[in-house]
Amino acid sequence: MGSYLSNPVGKVIVVGGGIGGIQCALDLADTGFYVYLIEKSHTLGGTMARLDKTFPTNDCSTCMFSPKLVQVAGHANIEILPLSRILELNGGPGRFTARVEKQPRYIDEEKCITCGKCAEKCPKKIPDPFNGELGTRKAAFLTFPQAVPLKYALDAENCLYLTKGKCGVCEKICPAEAVEFDQKPEILQIDAGAVIISTGFELALTAQEGEFGYGRYRNVVTSLQYERMLSATGPYGGHLRRPSDEEVPRKVAWIQCVMSRDPARNRPFCSSVCCMHAAKQAVLTRSHEPDTETTIYFMDIRAHGKGFDDYIDRARFQHGVKYRRSMISQVYLNPENENLIIETFDHHLNRKKEEEYDLIVLSSGFKPSGDFIDLAKQLGLVVNSYGFLATEFDEPVATSRPGVFVCGGIEAPKDIPETVIQAGAAAAEASILLSAARNTEIVFDEIPDEKPIETTPRVGVLVCHCGTNIAGVVDIQKVLDYVKTLPHVIFATDFMFTCSTETQQTIVKLIKEQRLNRVVVAACSPRTHEPLFQDTLREAGLNPYLFELASIRDQCSWVHGNDPEKATEKSKELIRASVSRAVQLEPLYESSYRVVNKGLVIGGGVAGMTAALTIADQGFHVHLVEKSDQLGGFARNLKFTLEGNSPASLIRYLSERVTHHPKISVYLKSRLISHAGHLGAFNGTVEKQGESIKIQYGAVIAATGGQPYKPTEYLYAQDERILTQVEFAKRLMEDPSWTGRLKRIVMIQCVGSREPDFPYCSRVCCSAAVKNSIKLKEMNPGAQIVVLYRDVRTFGFKELYYLKTRQKGVLFFRYIPEDKPEVYDENGKLIVDFTDRSSHQNFRVEPDLVVLSSGIRPDDGAKQIARLLKLPTTDEGFFLEAHVKLKPVEFATSGVFLAGLAHSPRFIEETVTMAKSAGQQAMAPFINEEGVSQIPPSACMGCGICASECPAKAISLKHCTDDQVFAKIDALLE
Amino acid sequence: MRLSFYPGCSLEGMANDYARSIDAVFRNLGIDLVEIEDWSCCGATAAHSLSQTMSVLLPARNLAAAEKLGHDIVSPCANCFNRLRFSQNMIKKKVFDIPWPVTGDIRVHDMTRFLAEPARIKSIKERILRPLNGLRVVCYYGCQMVRPPKITGYTDYENPQTMDRIAATAGAQVIDWSYKATCCGASVGIARKEIGESLTRRILQKAQQAGAEAIVVSCPLCQSNLDMIQKDRSKRHTPVFYFTELLRLSFAEHVDPKWFKMHFTDPVPLLRAKGLLS
C-alpha cells in the first residue's frame, strides 16, 4: 500500500452521477485531477433532476442544476461513463485498477445529433420511469431534456427490435445513421488513485409493501411522483392533475414517515428530508392552485436545518398549509370517484373522523438502490444494517476500504446542501491523498480565439420559458414579436430551458450563423446564470462581456404571477433596456496575476482546524487566527457524542497536528483587524496581544463558531438544581457518586430555540437529551427521566438512539409553546408542572434536577468579521452563504468561505465535513500550475466611488460605463 | 387427500348451512375431511379475554388430537383459526404446562387459503358447471383470519386475495374494495348492540357503495352480523354468502333453494335474476 502512495495516479473514479457525484467531480477536476464519472443509468442527474422546485427559495431545480450539468458535460477533465458499473476494483489507495462494464446504448453517442426522430417514430410506448411511470415515453428515448450526455438511447427491455427482432424503424429513419442494434457491452480498464462512492438513494416504498394503498389506488402517489406531477417537464406539463382522471385535485394530503421511523418494517431510522420536502410540495401546490386544500399528517416536524422552521411557519401561516399531528394506519378508497379516505380520531369531538382527499402523497423514506449491495460486495465495503455506507464522526467520508470515500445519500439520507458539502469533503480527502500526483493527468481546455467583431451591433435575443416559470405567466410569443422590432436585433427566438446543455450548442451555432456580436438572454437571473452564458459566448469565439441578461423571471414573472398582461409588458421593457445596453457593450479582457497561495482561517475550533489542515496537507500555507488562548472552540464543552465518540480526543488530535504543522501559523489570542484585496490577493492585519502582524492570503475561511445560549428562563442561574445539557453531561462524567444519587430528573427541550427572537432550531439539542438520558440510565438505571419536548428531531440514524432511550424507560411528553412547563421552588422542593398534549393530562413532577436543552448562538466574534469582510448574515447572526442549496460553503464574495457553527447549528461530524469542503474549495485557485490566476486584478472592488467623484470623468468603470447605464435607463423610460 | 377438520361450535348451530356447503364442496373436490375426534371449543374471544391459560389450553387439546392423526388442520372459522394459531405459538414458547402431548408443529390452514392454492384453484376451475357470470360481489375477510399477521401469516393483511381468487374462479365479478378486513364488531353486539350495529352497518354500506350485489365471507360471526343487520330493512338487500356456498352453487347440476333458507337476507331472488337458479 505504501508503495502505491509514493507514486499515486492523478485520476479519481466517482461512482454516481447525481448532485453529489457531479459536485465531487467538479471539485476534483478544478483542483488538478482527471475524473471518471461513472453512472449506471443513461444520464447524469440522479434524484435532483427529478425534483420540480427546491425550498426555501422555491427555485426551479432544473434551473439550479442545469449550469452544473453543463459544466460537468463540457469539462475537459471529466470523462462521463454512462450506463456503466464497476465490476471489480483491485489495488489500493493511490493506485486502483477498476474493471468497468459499459452497457450498450444502441445509438452511437458520437453520431447522434439529438434530432429526436427516433423517439418520434418509435411505435413502442411504455410508462415513463423518469416520471414515476405516470405518462409514457418511447422505447427510443431521451430521459429528460437536460440529460447528460444529451444523446438518445434504445431501451433494451422494451425495444421491439431488441426483444423480438421486429420493427427497426429508428434505424431506417435516423439521418445520422447512429442506430446500432448490434452494440455489445464493453469492458474498460481504468486506473485511478482514489474512488468516491456517491450512488445516492431511491424511494424505500414499492408497490409490494402496499402501504397506504400505493400500487392499489391510482390517486395515491409517492413524493417523487408528485415532484414529476408538478414539473413543467412532467407528465402533466406543469399543471396539477391527478392520475385517475387528470382533474385538478382540490384536496391533497401528505402522509409522513412512510417507510421511515418504522422498526416494524426494519426501517427504524428517519429519512431526514421528508418533512421539508412535504412542506415545499404543499406550498407549491397552494401556489399552483390556490383553491386546493393541503394537509400534512405527521408525528414530529423535523425542521432541523437552517431556516427550516421559518419555512414551515410560512407554509402554515402564509400559504395556509394545514398540519395534523396524527399518524395514519390505512387509506380507504371511495369507489364512486376514486377519492381517498383517511380516518382519524378527533379528540375534541370524541369521534372518528373520515376525511376525503382527491390525492394522497406518501412521503416515502429512502434506501440504497437495489444494486448497491452488489457494488458494496465487489468493492469490499462494509455497510450498516440498513445498507448505507454510514461513516464515523471524525472521518465523515471514509469507508472501510482505504482510498475509497463516500458522500451523499448513500452515506445516510440527506438533503441537497448536506450532499454538496459532503461531496466537497470527499473531494478533499481524495485530493489530499493524491496531492503528489496533482496536475499530472489533466488536459487543458482549448478556448477558441476571439474573432474580431463587426462594428455595427448585431444583437441576438434568446427568450427563456424556464419551464412554466416564465412561460406560465408571460406571453412569450408576444414578447418575441415585439423584440424582433427593436433596433439592432438581428435574431430572436425562445427555448424551453435556455440553460440546458443542448441549448448551449444551439447558441454557439446561432452566434456563428447569424454573425451575432451581442447576445441578450431574457431569463432567470444573472446572479446564477451569467457565467454559464459567458462561457458559451467564449466557446463561440465571442468576448464574454458582450452579453446581457434581462431578468424576466426573478424580476418579473415570479413577482407578477397574478397579472400576466402587465408581466408581458414589463418583460418587453426589460428586454428593450437590456438590448439598448448590449448595443453599448465593449469587449473586456482579463489579465493574469500571481495568486497568494496562502489561506486565512478565522477561528480555531474543530471547523477552523479541520479547514486549515485540509489546505495545509495539500502543501499550502495557512494562517489560523483564534481569539482565545487555546484551540478547540465550542467542542471543548462536549464530553461525549451520541454515538459514543470523544470530542476531546478529536480536539487533541487536531490541535496537535495544527500546532506542529510546518505549513500552519497559529495566532492565539488574536483577531483579524483589517482586510482588503480580492480573491487570490488579499492582505490583512492580525492583532496578536497588541502587536500588529501584516499577512497576505489568497482565500479566507470564516469559521467563527458558536456559543451556548445562557438561559434566562426556568430559574436557570437562580437555582443550582437547574443545569444546561452541556453542564449536565460534564457533571455526569466528573461526579459519578452524584450521578448515582439522582432519582428523578426533568429535561426541557427548545430552551432559547424556536422562540420569537431566535426562531431557528438548534438541531443538536434533541440528540443531546437522548445522549445524556442514555448515559444517565447506563450509570444509574434506577433514575427516572422525563423529557418535555415540542418535536423530537433525532433525524437520520440518530433516531435509533431515540428508540433506545425510550426502550430504557425514559418518558417523553409533548408540550406546546403557548403553554410551557413551569419550574418553581416550593418550600425547597423543586417542582415542574406541565400539560401533556398527547394524553391531554396535567402533570406534576418533583425532580432532583431540571436539565435545560439550551440552544446554540453564533459566536460574538462573528459580527466583527462580518463587518470587516462585508459578509451578509441572517437575522440571528449566522453567516449567509452564497446559495443555500448548491453553494453552502461559499459567500457571494469570491474567495471567502464559511464552515461550522458560524453557518448554523450542527453536529461535530457535520462540522468536520463542512470544514473539509470549505478548505478544498478555498484552495482551488492556488492549484493552477504556475500559481497564476485569471482573475481581474487590482484592489478595486468596483464600488464606483472614484468614477463618480472624478471631476474630469477621467476614470470609468468598465462594463458599467455611463453610456451603458444611460442606454439602459433611457430604453426603460421610452 | 386427507385433512383434519376442526369445524368449531358455530358450524353445529348458527352456521349449519356453512357446514353443509363445505361438506358438498370438499366431497366434489375429492378431499377427505376428517373431523377431529371429540373436538372441543377453542375458547373464542371469551377465554382470550379472561384467562391466558385457557386461551392456550383449550385450542391445545384439539391440536393434540389432530397431531395424533398427523394431517394438516383446516379451519373454516376465522376465530377458531386465529385461536389455534395463537395457541401453537404459545405452545412453542413452552411456558405453559399443557396436560396433553402436543408440539404445536402441525400446520393449521384457514379454509380460504387452503382452497386458494394454485393446485386447488385449478381443480375448482375444472368442476365449475354453473359459472357465476354477472354476479358482482365483494369479499369480506374480517379481522381474525388476517390479523395479526405474525399469527395468521397473511402478509397482504390489508388487501387479502384468497376469497377474491376463489370467487373469481367461480366466475363471479369480484370488486376490489377497501374494507375487506375492517372489523364487523364480532360478538360485541350481543352485549352492546349499538357498537356492533354501527360497525356492521358501515361495512354493509361500504360494500353497497362499491357496487356489490352480494358479500362473500368465510366467518360465521361475520356472516351472521352482516346478514342479520338487514333483517328489518326494506332497503337494498345484499345477501351474504359463505364462499363455499358459492362454490357449491357453481359445482352443482341441480340447485335447491332450500340451501339458502337459513339466510335472513334471502339470496334466491338475486340468484334467479342472474339466471343461476331456475
Place this chain on the structure above:
Amino acid sequence: MQNIISDPDQARKHDSGKERKLIGDRGDYFLNRMEGETGANISACYQCERCTNSCPVSHFMDIKPHQVIHYVQLGWREELLKSSTIWICLSCEMCTTYCPNEVDVAEIINHLRNMAAHSSITPKEKSLAVFHQTFLEVLQKSGRVNEFRLMNAYYLKPDILHERIKNKALKEDLLLGITMLRKGRLKLFTPKSRAIKEIKRVYSQTRGEIV
C-alpha cells in the same frame, strides 16, 4: 412568525383546570411487570396515535389505545383496570398490526382485561364482562358452546335480564330468537364434547384464575 408547530386548536381547548397527576416511582414497576408478562415492548411507543386512529371503537373507549400505553408507562394500573377500554376492545388487532414500533397494543389491552377479571374491581362494562363469563360457563358445561344455550344463560343473568327489561329490549330479543329458531339458526341440542372433565381439570389448573 410565532414558530409554533403545535395544533392551535389543542392550545385553545385544553382545560387546564383538570387535576394534576404526579409522576411517581410506580411507573417502572408496573411497566416492567406488563412488559414481562406480555412480552410487548411497551416502552418503545412514541405516541404517534396510529393505534387510536386505526381502532374501530376508540370513540367508545374512555382511555384511547395510545393513552393506554402511556398509562402503563406511568404505572396507572387502577385507572386502566377501571376503564371501559379494556372491555370495549374487540381484539380486532388493528392497533397491533399497524404499530410502527411493534407494540402489541391489543395484547396489552387483553392482558389488562385478564388482570381486571382477576381483580376485585367492578368492570366498567358489566354486560361485556358477563358475556365473556357466561361463555366460559357454557363451555365448561358441555365442552362446546351451543349458541341457544349461551344466549339463554346470558339473558337470564340477573344483571342482564334487569337491564333488558329496563331497556324494553326483551321483546325484541325474544322475537329475534324465534325467527332464528324458525330459520334453523339456533339448535336446541348439539353434541357435547367428552372433554368436559378434562376441561374442568384445566379450569382448576388455572388456580382460580377465573373468578
